[in-house]
Every structure is written in structure tokens, then in C-alpha cells.
Amino acid sequence: MSQNQFDKKSQAWSALFSEPMSDLVKRYTSSVFFDKRMWQADITGSLAHAEMLAAQGIIHAADHASIQSGMATIWSEIESGAFEWKLDLEDVHLNIEARLTQLVGDAGKRLHTGRSRNDQVATDVRLWLRSELDLIGELLVDLQKSLVDVAEKNVDVILPGFTHLQVAQPVSFGHHMLAYVEMFSRDAERFSEVRRRTNRLPLGSAALAGTSYPLDRERVARTLGMVDGAGNPQVCQNSLDAVSDRDFAIEFTAAASLCMVHISRMSEEFILWMSQNFGFIKIADRFTTGSSIMPQKKNPDVPELARGKTGRVVGHLMGLITLMKGQPLAYNKDNQEDKEPLFDTVDTLKDTLRIFSEMVGGQVNPATGQKEGGITVNPAPMEAAALKGYATATDLADYLVKKGLPFRDAHETVAHAVKAATTHQVDLSELPLAVLQEFNPKIEKDVYECLSLRGSLNARNTLGGTAPAQVKAQVARHRARLG
Numbered sequence: 001m002s003q004n005q006f007d008k009k010s011q012a013w014s015a016l017f018s019e020p021m022s023d024l025v026k027r028y029t030s031s032v033f034f035d036k037r038m039w040q041a042d043i044t045g046s047l048a049h050a051e052m053l054a055a056q057g058i059i060h061a062a063d064h065a066s067i068q069s070g071m072a073t074i075w076s077e078i079e080s081g082a083f084e085w086k087l088d089l090e091d092v093h094l095n096i097e098a099r100l101t102q103l104v105g106d107a108g109k110r111l112h113t114g115r116s117r118n119d120q121v122a123t124d125v126r127l128w129l130r131s132e133l134d135l136i137g138e139l140l141v142d143l144q145k146s147l148v149d150v151a152e153k154n155v156d157v158i159l160p161g162f163t164h165l166q167v168a169q170p171v172s173f174g175h176h177m178l179a180y181v182e183m184f185s186r187d188a189e190r191f192s193e194v195r196r197r198t199n200r201l202p203l204g205s206a207a208l209a210g211t212s213y214p215l216d217r218e219r220v221a222r223t224l225g226m227v228d229g230a231g232n233p234q235v236c237q238n239s240l241d242a243v244s245d246r247d248f249a250i251e252f253t254a255a256a257s258l259c260m261v262h263i264s265r266m267s268e269e270f271i272l273w274m275s276q277n278f279g280f281i282k283i284a285d286r287f288t289t290g291s292s293i294m295p296q297k298k299n300p301d302v303p304e305l306a307r308g309k310t311g312r313v314v315g316h317l318m319g320l321i322t323l324m325k326g327q328p329l330a331y332n333k334d335n336q337e338d339k340e341p342l343f344d345t346v347d348t349l350k351d352t353l354r355i356f357s358e359m360v361g362g363q364v365n366p367a368t369g370q371k372e373g374g375i376t377v378n379p380a381p382m383e384a385a386a387l388k389g390y391a392t393a394t395d396l397a398d399y400l401v402k403k404g405l406p407f408r409d410a411h412e413t414v415a416h417a418v419k420a421a422t423t424h425q426v427d428l429s430e431l432p433l434a435v436l437q438e439f440n441p442k443i444e445k446d447v448y449e450c451l452s453l454r455g456s457l458n459a460r461n462t463l464g465g466t467a468p469a470q471v472k473a474q475v476a477r478h479r480a481r482l483g
Contacts, residue, residue: 032085035339036092039078041127043071043096045120048223049203050111052216059110066107070100093120114213115206118243118331122202125339127224129252132346133195139353140188140259141482144181146361148478150375151177155471157379158453159280160386167389170453173377175466178474183262185481190255198248201226205239208330244330246320246338253317253342256349257310263352264310267303274300278385282376287359302355309348316341386453387427390418395450395459396428403442413439427451 021029047068054064074096077083089095094117101108151174161171201224204210204217220226221233228234236242273280283300291297319341327334362374393414400410417439421428429451436443449455461467 026087026090029090029333029336030087031091031336031339032087032089032095034343036085036095037343038092038124038128039096040075041124041131042092042120043075045123045127045203045224046096046111047071048220049115051223052220053110053113055219056214056216058113058213058215059107063107063110066104067100067111070103070108073103074099091117091121093117093124114211114215115203116208116243118207119202119205119239121335122205122243123224125246125342126198126200126202126226126248129198129249129342129346130195132350133191133198133252136191136346136349136353137188137195139350139357140184140191143353143357143360144184144188144478145482146357146374147177147181147184148475148482149361149371150377151175151181151471152475154377154379155468155475157377157382158386158457159382160389160391161466167386167391169394170386170391170456171466172457172468172471173379173382174468174471174475178471178478180262180266181478183265184259185478187255187259187262190258191252194248194252194255196228197251199226200234200236202236202242205236205242208240208243210239240330244327244332244335246324246335249338249342250317250320250324253313253320253345256345257314257317259349260306260310260313260352263356264307266356267307270303271300271307274298279381280378280385282378283359284362284373286373287355302359306352306356309352313345313348316345383453390421390428392428392451392453392456393418395456396447398459399447399450400440400442403440405440405442 050059050064050067053059054061074083077099083095083099085095086098089098097108097111100111153174154177155172155174157173158170159173159176160167161169161176201217201221203220204215217235218233221235222231226234270281270283272278274283283302285298287300287302288298289301291299320338323334323337358373360375362371364370365372396417397407397410397414400413401407405413417428417431417436420435420439421431424431429448433443433445433447436447450459458467458469461469463470
């Protein structure tokens with residue numbers, strides 16, 4: 001038998017096997033060419049494990065030093081592109097361990113003491129996802145800041161607020177943008193919760209039952225930063241659960257799906273608002289494409305594609321749930337299929353957040369230090385659209401309620417007034433006072449203050465309302481929160 005079991009993959013498992021794996025099965029079972037992106041997590045986890053083994057006297061200090069030296073070499077090789085990834089060695093874990101054994105001999109073989117690939121891969125995925133969650137958190141802050149910037153610049157711009165895609169009431173465009181800030185702030189909270197539950201250590205669970213070696217799992221957790229807010233180590237408490245469940249990956253993909261749903265909703269509005277029938281906004285040319293046949297067109301490809309990629313991410317969520325639902329305890333090879341949908345979800349979400357942050361808020365011009373190229377807002381068509389749908393009808397009803405009418409009676413009265421305005425093809429604010437008084441004698445000249453778009457906006461000066469004063473207060477709150 002070879003001195004290095006990794007020379008023949010079957011011997012990496014044991015001398016039990018009597019025939020080599022077929023090339024087709026090799027390709028079918030291999031994951032190295034997509035899971036190699038976890039190499040940093042794998043090395044980091046292995047170094048923490050080795051440090052603990054040495055501290056516990058399970059391996060000698062000289063072996064620990066050799067492992068550290070070998071891993072430093074491997075890190076450099078991978079970063080430089082010199083590392084040879086081998087299909088025969090199946091995955092990132094065996095590839096790195098095999099190279100380590102080539103470099104440092106028996107010390108490399110001792111690294112796997114007290115662990116299995118089952119707890120190793122579970123740890124690597126958690127470490128990798130944790131770092132990605134930190135980056136996603138930063139990207140969500142950037143997107144929220146871009147939206148807050150646009151909101152602050154457009155506090156006094158009047159936008160028709162819609163229900164059922166029908167003009168309902170006038171709102172501040174800034175208020176509308178802040179609605180998405182609220183959505184993305186909740187997304188950030190969800191990702192923070194996912195990170196907390198992801199940041200728990202499976203390593204030391206071994207294959208499924210723990211190990212007879214005197215491991216200090218809490219030491220490894222502290223080394224890897226798998227601690228709570230008070231610095232207490234966070235360790236998976238049941239070895240069967242630790243190696244077999246991927247609920248943290250499912251939970252992440254669920255949170256990512258919700259975030260993409262919010263992106264998709266915003267995309268839908270941008271697509272509508274950019275159309276000639278609305279003309280509310282423009283986005284920079286670099287986020288659009290032209291038509292292959294119609295030279296006059298600028299197509300909103302980026303928001304359209306984001307809308308489509310939402311389906312992609314939601315599909316990954318369904319795939320991961322289906323992957324997990326039928327698995328008996330403990331580890332099963334099914335779980336190799338968790339990585340590609342997880343990786344793609346992370347990549348899709350990060351790219352989308354980066355692009356939308358720039359599309360909404362613009363890019364910093366190095367020469368001026370100012371952002372350029374964000375959303376261009378067109379106030380005139382927005383206000384014109386708000387005037388088309390009798391957006392202040394509710395304000396007239398509120399006016400009559402304040403004069404003593406029950407709301408339902410006021411509602412009916414206003415319905416007759418809108419009917420008259422429709423017949424004469426004028427806005428409610430354009431109906432003469434005498435005509436309005438025909439519907440209710442309590443109506444006086446001051447009614448026109450509430451029938452104006454601006455008056456309607458200013459009247460909604462309650463917490464969460466669309467009055468400019470409230471929008472400015474919310475902008476200040478978000479700026480303080482986002483830093």
C-alpha cells in the first residue's frame with residue numbers, strides 16, 4: 001500500500017474497497033469544482049482544530065507546527081492559482097488534506113483526528129456563509145442609504161399613491177422610497193438572525209456520534225469567533241443534528257428570497273414608472289439596453305432581470321427544502337446538493353444589491369466626491385397623474401367628518417361629488433363652491449385647502465404619515481440608524 005492513502009482515492013476511505021470508482025461516478029459525486037470556493041473556510045477551520053488538538057495533547061507541538069506551515073503554503077498556492085484541484089479527490093476538503101500530507105507527511109494525516117468530513121463540511125459551510133452574511137449586511141446598508149438619499153431630495157415631490165394600481169391618495173415621493181427602506185431594514189434584521197444561528201460550531205461531532213478523543217470544542221468555537229454577544233462559545237449541542245441539518249442554509253435562502261421579493265416589487269414600479277405612459281423617473285443609460293429593431297427604445301433590462309432572478313432564488317429555496325425534507329438522521333450524501341443553490345443565491349443577491357444601490361443612488365465621481373447617475377425624478381408627470389384620479393376625495397370625506405357627519409354618510413356624499421366632477425371632466429378642487437354645497441351645506445370655502453394635493457399631503461402629519469414633516473423625521477431616523 002502507498003504511504004499516502006490519497007494516492008488512490010479509495011484508500012482515503014479504507015482498504016475495504018476492491019475496485020476503483022468509475023469515471024462517470026467520479027464526475028457524478030464530485031463537488032470540488034464548485035465547493036473549492038470554501039477553501040479559506042476549510043483551512044481556517046482545520047487550523048483551529050489543529051490548535052485545539054495540540055493544546056489537548058492529542059497531537060505533538062511539532063505536528064501542529066508542520067500543519068501550520070503546510071497550510072500557509074497551500075493558502076499561498078491557492079491564492080496564486082498554482083494549486084492543482086483534482087477530480088479524483090472529490091471535494092475541497094480532501095484536496096487540501098492530500099496536499100497537506102504531501103507537504104508535511106504524517107503530521108498531515110494526524111489533522112483528521114477527532115473529526116469527520118461530515119462535521120468538517122458543516123463547519124466550512126457555516127464559516128463561509130457567515131462571512132458572506134457580513135458582506136450582505138454591508139450591501140443592504142448601502143442600498144438603504146441610496147434610497148434615503150433619493151427620499152431626502154424628493155420630500156416635497158407629489159406622487160400618486162396607488163391601491164389596486166388605481167390612483168388613491170397623493171403621497172410624497174420620498175415617503176414612497178422610504179417604504180422600501182423599511183422593507184430592506186427588516187431584511188437586514190432577518191439576515192442578522194440567520195447569522196446568529198449560523199454561527200455555531202459543528203466541528204467535533206465527528207461522523208454523527210461525537211468522538212472518544214478529549215476534544216475542547218468550546219476552544220475551537222472561540223478561536224473561530226463562534227461566540228455570542230457576550231463572548232460565550234456557541235457549539236452545536238447534539239452531534240446527530242450538527243452534521244445532518246442544513247436549516248441555517250434554508251433559513252438564509254428564505255431570507256434572501258424575501259429580500260429579492262422586495263427588490264422585485266421595487267423593480268416592477270421602476271419598470272412602470274419608466275414607461276412613456278408614466279414618465280415618472282429615468283435611470284442611467286448603463287442600466288438599460290436598446291432594441292435590436294426599434295432605435296428609439298431604452299429597455300429597463302436591469303430591473304426586469306432582477307424581477308426574473310427573484311424566481312431563481314425562490315426556486316433555490318424550494319430546492320433546499322425538498323432536499324432536506326426526507327432525510328433520516330444523520331448525514332446523507334443528499335446534502336452535497338445544498339452548496340450550488342446556496343452559492344448561487346449568495347452570488348445573485350450580492351450582485352443585485354450592488355447594482356441596485358448604484359442604480360438608485362448613483363456612483364461616486366472620484367474627481368468630485370459626489371454621487372452621479374442615480375434615479376432622475378420627473379415631478380411634473382407625477383403631479384399631473386395625481387390630479388387625474390380624484391386623489392383628494394378621502395380628504396373631502398375627512399373634512400365632512402370634522403364638520404359632524406358620520407364617516408359613512410360623508411363617504412356617500414363625496415361619491416356623488418366625484419360623480420359630478422367626472423361628468424364635468426374637472427377635478428374636485430375645480431368644482432364651484434355652490435355645486436359642492438349642493439351635496440352638503442356644511443361645506444365652506446376652506447374646503448379648497450384640503451382638496452389641493454399639497455394640502456392633502458400636509459394634512460397627514462402623524463407618525464408614519466406622508467406629510468413632508470414626517471418624511472423628514474423618518475429620513476433623520478434612518479440616517480442615525482444607518483450611520
